[in-house]
Amino acid sequence: TQLLEQSPQFLSIQEGENLTVYCNSSSVFSSLQWYRQEPGEGPVLLVTVVTGGEVKKLKRLTFQFGDARKDSSLHITAAQPGDTGLYLCAGVGRGGGFKTIFGAGTRLFVKA
Amino acid sequence: ETGVTQTPRHLVMGMTNKKSLKCEQHLGHNAMYWYKQSAKKPLELMFVYSLEERVENNSVPSRFSPECPNSSHLFLHLHTLQPEDSALYLCASSQESVNTGELFFGEGSRLTVL
Numbered sequence: 001t002q003l004l005e006q007s008p009q010f011l012s013i014q015e016g017e018n019l020t021v022y023c024n025s026s027s028v029f030s031s032l033q034w035y036r037q038e039p040g041e042g043p044v045l046l047v048t049v050v051t052g053g054e055v056k057k058l059k060r061l062t063f064q065f066g067d068a069r070k071d072s073s074l075h076i077t078a079a080q081p082g083d084t085g086l087y088l089c090a091g092v093g094r095g096g097g098f099k100t101i102f103g104a105g106t107r108l109f110v111k112a
Numbered sequence: 113e114t115g116v117t118q119t120p121r122h123l124v125m126g127m128t129n130k131k132s133l134k135c136e137q138h139l140g141h142n143a144m145y146w147y148k149q150s151a152k153k154p155l156e157l158m159f160v161y162s163l164e165e166r167v168e169n170n171s172v173p174s175r176f177s178p179e180c181p182n183s184s185h186l187f188l189h190l191h192t193l194q195p196e197d198s199a200l201y202l203c204a205s206s207q208e209s210v211n212t213g214e215l216f217f218g219e220g221s222r223l224t225v226l
Contacts, residue, residue, distance in 0.1 A: 031213065033212075033213075033214065040220075041220070042116070042202050042218050042219045042220050043202070043215075043217045045214055045215065045216070048212050048214055050212060088155070090215075092212060092213040098143070098160050098162070098168055098208075098213070102155040104152060104154045105152075105154075
């Protein structure tokens with residue numbers, strides 16, 4: 001059974017701090033996605049990484065896909081209260097969306 | 113119109129009730145999904161439909177019954193549920209010609225079973 005481990009499970013930080021969230025598996029993925037989910041809403045796709053070693057930036061968010069395509073990290077620089085939410089990583093196997101597995105999520109709270 | 117719309121947003125039902133969740137996607141996608149989200153657990157894939165045919169059913173109890181009448185609509189029929197079925201039920205869609213499997217989610221239906 002494929003598993004995707006996310007850490008930490010919960011993070012509470014002050015505005016302006018930096019943080020990194022990790023997503024690890026023993027399985028190789030065709031691609032990996034990061035989603036953010038706010039209370040009362042569904043997950044919203046932030047980024048998809050496809051190539052081993054790939055780095056993508058989205059404003060203050062930096063996403064990296066491991067060289068072996070088994071792990072990923074999300075780094076947030078100078079966190080803002082608007083970054084508060086549940087961050088989910090999702091590994092996509094062969095077969096596209098049919099073979100997507102999710103991590104349990106990292107709940108981030110950024111205090112003003 | 114938002115991409116994926118789910119109704120109702122909140123549902124409270126007794127264990128003997130029959131109710132249905134509805135999902136509609138306006139993105140022209142060819143695959144639709146039902147996921148169950150419980151606290152502190154990964155999203156659990158329940159059902160997948162591609163081109164209106166069910167392609168995956170992850171051993172979901174028969175008290176959950178999906179229906180996909182066309183590529184834009186998906187239903188989840190509920191009957192004789194248990195309290196442990198209380199969760200957020202998320203509908204998603206994707207375009208399966210794009211192999212990155214990007215999912216577009218609705219806002220979810222929060223189900224409480226008494």
